[in-house]
Amino acid sequence: PTPAVPYGQQQQQQQTVTPPAMTDIPHTEVLKQVVAAARGKFVIPADDVKQLQEAAGCSMDTLLLSILEEAAHDARPRISNYHVGAVGLGGSGAVYIGCNLEFPGNALNQSVHAEQFLMANLLLHKEPSLHSLAISAAPCGHCRQFYSELACADCVRFVFGYRGHSNPEIFTLAQLLPARFGPLDLLEDPSAPLLLEQQQHDLTWTSNALNMLQQRAGDHCFAQAAEAALQAAQSSYAPYTHCPSGVALITGRGRVAAGGYIESAAYNPGLPPFQAAVVACMVGGCLPSYGQ
Numbered sequence: 001p002t003p004a005v006p007y008g009q010q011q012q013q014q015q016t017v018t019p020p021a022m023t024d025i026p027h028t029e030v031l032k033q034v035v036a037a038a039r040g041k042f043v044i045p046a047d048d049v050k051q052l053q054e055a056a057g058c059s060m061d062t063l064l065l066s067i068l069e070e071a072a073h074d075a076r077p078r079i080s081n082y083h084v085g086a087v088g089l090g091g092s093g094a095v096y097i098g099c100n101l102e103f104p105g106n107a108l109n110q111s112v113h114a115e116q117f118l119m120a121n122l123l124l125h126k127e128p129s130l131h132s133l134a135i136s137a138a139p140c141g142h143c144r145q146f147y148s149e150l151a152c153a154d155c156v157r158f159v160f161g162y163r164g165h166s167n168p169e170i171f172t173l174a175q176l177l178p179a180r181f182g183p184l185d186l187l188e189d190p191s192a193p194l195l196l197e198q199q200q201h202d203l204t205w206t207s208n209a210l211n212m213l214q215q216r217a218g219d220h221c222f223a224q225a226a227e228a229a230l231q232a233a234q235s236s237y238a239p240y241t242h243c244p245s246g247v248a249l250i251t252g253r254g255r256v257a258a259g260g261y262i263e264s265a266a267y268n269p270g271l272p273p274f275q276a277a278v279v280a281c282m283v284g285g286c287l288p289s290y291g292q
Contacts, residue, residue, distance in 0.1 A: 033055075034052050034055075034056055034063060034066050034067065035066055035067060035069070035070050038067045038070055038095075038097070039070055041097065042074075042096065042097045042098075042121055042282065042283040043094060043095070043096055043097070043121070043125060043283070044094060044095040044097075045094055046092050046093030046094045047093075049063070049089075049093055049094060049095050050093065060089060060132065061132065061134065061159050061161075061168050061170075062168075063095075064087045064088075064089060064095065064132060064134035064159060065087075065134050065159065065161035065168060067085075067087045067095070067097065067134075068085045068086075068087055068134055068135070068136045068161065069085065069136070070085070070097075071085025071086060071087050071097045071098065071099055071114070071136070072084055072085030072099060072114075072136050073085070073099075074097070074099040074282075075099035075100045075101070075114065076099070076100075076101045076102065076290050077100055077101075077102045078102050078103075078104045078290065079102040079103075079104060079108070079111075080102060082100075083099070083100070083136075084099065084100040084113070084114040084135070084136055084137055085097070085098070085099050085114055085135075085136045086098040086099070086114040086115050086117065086118040086133060086134070086135050086136070087118075087133075087134045087135075088118050088122065088130050088131075088132065088133045088134070089130070089131045089132040089133075090122060090125075090127040090128075090129065090130060090131065091127065091128050091129030091130065091131055091152075092127060092128070094125070094127065096118055096121045096122055096125070096127065097118065097121070098114045098115060098116070098117035098118025098119070098120075098121055099114050099117055100112060100113055100114045100117065101117065101275070101278065101279075101282075109268070110272075110275070112271070112275045112278070112279065113139075113140070113142065113143050113146075114135070114136075115133070115135065115139055115143040115146065115147065116143065116146060116262075116271050116275075117279050118133070119146070119147075119195070119262065119271070120259060120262065120271060120275075120276045120279040120280070121279060121283055122196060123196070123235075123237075123260070123262070123276075124259070124279070124280055124283060127196065128196060128197075129151070129152045129155075129196055130150065130152060130156050130196065131155070131156070131157065132156070132157040132158075132159055133147075133156055133157070133158050133159065134159040134160075134161060134168075135158065135159070135160060136161075138160060139158070139176065141177075142268075142269045143269070144173065144176050144177040144180075145177065145180070145181075145264060145265075145266045145269045146264050146269040146270075146271075147173060148173065148177065148180050148181075148182040148183070148264070148265065148266075149182070149183055149194060149195035149237070149262075149263070149264055149265065150194060150195045150196055151193070151194035151195060151196055151197045152196065153173050153182070154172070154173065154174065156172070156173060157170055157171075157172070158170070158171040158172070158173070158176060181265060181266060182265050183239065183265050185265060186239075186240055186265050187239055187240075192239055194239075195237050195262065198235075199234075199235050199236065199237055199244075200234060200235065201233065201234050201235075201236070201238075201244040202234075203230065203233055203234050203244065205230070209226075213226060221250055221254050221256065222250070224256050225248035225249070225250050225256045225258070226248070228246075228248040228256055228257070228258035229246045229247055229248035229258050230246065231246070231258065232246025232247065232248065232258040232259055232260040232273065232276075232277070233245050233246030233260060233261075233273075234246070235260055236260030236261040236262070236273065237260070237261065237262045237263055238261050238263050239263060240263050240265065240267070241263065243261075244260070244261060245260070245261045245273050246258055246259065246260045246261070246273050246277075247259060247272075247273040247274045247276070247277040248277060249277045249278070249280075249281055249286075251281065251286045251287065251292065252292065253286075255281075255284070255286045257277055257280035257281040257283075257284050257286050258277050258280060259273050259274070259275070259276025259277035259278070259279060259280045260273055260276055261273045261276070262276065
């Protein structure tokens with residue numbers, strides 16, 4: 001259960017998407033089957049995506065948009081009650097799903113935007129790039145800035161689909177955020193790896209941390225979480241503060257998930273490691289209810 005081996009991989013393999021059969025079912029009915037096939041999942045493997053698209057006989061944009069409502073259904077907006085879904089097509093051909101999360105009793109800046117959830121999901125599965133991003137609502141300035149960190153930022157297609165409109169609208173980040181402030185404005189080394197590119201920080205345990213691990217040598221769950229947190233920190237994205245960090249969570253049932261810090265050149269739109277770990281818990285099926 002670490003970023004190196006996506007948490008819940010076994011569960012995902014066991015819950016593979018079953019594409020609808022190639023029949024003469026009307027187009028809209030096939031799309032309903034696509035939505036049903038994606039229900040309860042945060043990743044759809046590339047082979048299944050291809051089969052789903054062929055069965056539906058639709059464009060990839062239409063396929064992504066058809067999943068949006070289901071993605072928004074997974075959101076947990078206990079403060080705003082505003083459900084947002086995000087569905088992305090990775091460079092590998094796999095489809096990733098994100099939704100917004102809010103934490104009652106905490107500052108609003110602790111929330112996770114659907115686009116941030118999706119980004120943490122991409123990182124969790126080591127997806128090398130993002131091709132298209134379908135969103136149920138226009139992204140806020142916060143998320144437009146956040147996506148400026150991508151190495152592939154200029155190539156991402158932002159797909160907006162509005163109810164009642166037959167044709168989706170396509171935008172580039174340059175159109176959504178012209179003359180943007182980004183990584184190259186701050187980084188001293190223009191060749192430094194950007195978001196979704198491989199990060200590798202040389203981190204090891206301090207002597208105090210090693211002593212703590214030795215004191216809890218019989219606690220295998222704790223040791224597993226410690227290793228997951230270290231690996232999350234080693235692969236986190238922290239080019240500005242140079243303070244990589246990772247968090248691992250242990251659920252009440254003894255399951256472990258971890259996430260790493262994701263920085264932004266604008267500083268505030270970054271995603272803390274705790275929130276990234278919560279995303280990993282949801283993707284891995286560790287937190288099926290809001291109460292948990």
